[in-house]
Amino acid sequence: MFHETGGYDWSQRAIDLIGRAGGKRRDGSAAAVLREFMAEPSGLIADLLTYLGTTPEAIVEALDRDPSVTRVGRTSRPKVKGRVSGSSESFVPAPVEEVWEFLADPARICDWEPGLGSIELGADHDTRDVHLGMTWEARAMTERPDGKPMKVKEAFRRRVVELVMAQYPHRVSWRFSYPDNERGKPVLMEFRLSQTAGGTQVNMTVSWPRREGWRWLAGAPLRPARVFLTWLHLFQIGAAISRAFC
Template sequence: MSKFVLAAQTSQSLSLAAMEEASRAGLRVADLEHLFLALVISDQAAGGSLRSMGIDIDGARRAVEEAHAAQLASLGIEASFPEAGRIVFHETDGYDWSKRAYDLIARSVDKDKNGDAAAVLRELVSEPSGLIANILERLGTTPQAVLEHLDRFDAAAERTATRPAKVKGRVSGSIETFVPAPIDGVWQFLVDPERIPDWEMSVGSIDHVVQGFTPGMVWQGLAPESRPDGKPVNVKPRFRRRSIELVTAHQPERIAWSFTYPDAPESSAILTEFILVNTTGGTQVQISKSWSRRPGWRRLVALPLRPLQKFIVWITLFQTGGAVSRAFR
């Protein structure tokens, strides 16, 4: 993966998580503390390093709240922040980075820095305001200890990194996401047909859900009529219905769903597969989507569209991963 692609994907994933965390407090500007929270749940080595130090999302949130309260008290202000609620980022708009957070992320791609989450974390723990150092102190550690642990963890992760195998004759894509929940709970969420609308953006509702879920069972889904922010969705009639088949359900490590459009028989079935691995602080989830390539002349016509196709696959995977993580935060 090129430095540009890695930095862009890192920025996108950290932006989503940080702004989701800001939205819990009714804020529209994500600052350094929200970037720190995003790094705690990052699927990259930076997140794994923090979690292996015993820093989880609940503890990090408490430390941020305590740091804010202490800062107000030091100014002689007796006030309390409103209690954080659920994530509403996907239902609202108007979010942005603070200038200092934006500049910090930009520095993570300077010169010989590659712009991954580890580079962002190294910049963050060295920021001069003292906010992150204060938060880390409340978590029982220091910026220096975080940097030293990250160096060891990052090197080990690079040695053991693997790439998913490509399947001949199929268009495919894969990403990983960290979910701050036990593996059994994540598996139950992903295998439940009623929860499909929570992570599959093209499905708004499921008809006639029956008890139990056995491979080979098929459900009918309907396209959403509106987005989470309330804006209407225009869907062509032949793409309104989806047949959804549970292909694989191996507890607790693997689930696969097949999605087809019964009113558009020329379209390919899309296979969405989840592979779950128990990890420190939660579950690492690999999400893959694949479908058959068009044969003959249609495949040749589609060749110039491959880069756009890859981008669309990544965006849909990114949305799915974000939705799964959000369901447990």
């Protein structure tokens, strides 16, 4: 379901924290989850924030001023029946044509998609020959930047990437699927681009088929986690795209 977290195990402590964000008098939003992190009693979050030059109190104050900073779905995309989705926007300091070429190039997917370590393009790869329906095989990142190994389940190590939409210079869509995971659902990542003052506004939407029947009801306790992780996923993608042009 989540690209950057697929194949990883959640501790009971993390599950409990995220569950509280969707409890009584909580809306299960990314902001609610973030507030729970700020109140986490071990001191780990406070230490990390101190290292980054801020404090839990400063984060909570920012949320009180503008809770929309962590809201997924800030864009006005219509909901699609039978699919779960989240949307966000990001500003990129580059012309819309250059951003489109970056997002439509399979060779650059690992530069913006969290968790991907490599993609097999072939020795004769040429971006001019890329067309709709083409697929590539990608591999999950198994080593952190500091060299430490990452635990990724075998079913999530391999991913098939398909180009499903490429309308120059305003729209690009990619489909990601896990061929080794029978229960896995394909994930659609859509980008809509528009020229704006000083650069490009990128509208990002990630979506996947909704589980039906009892499976959908059984997943209710983890929906706050889904909202938070979707926001985190889109935030990471937006930041990565912007960094590529800085």
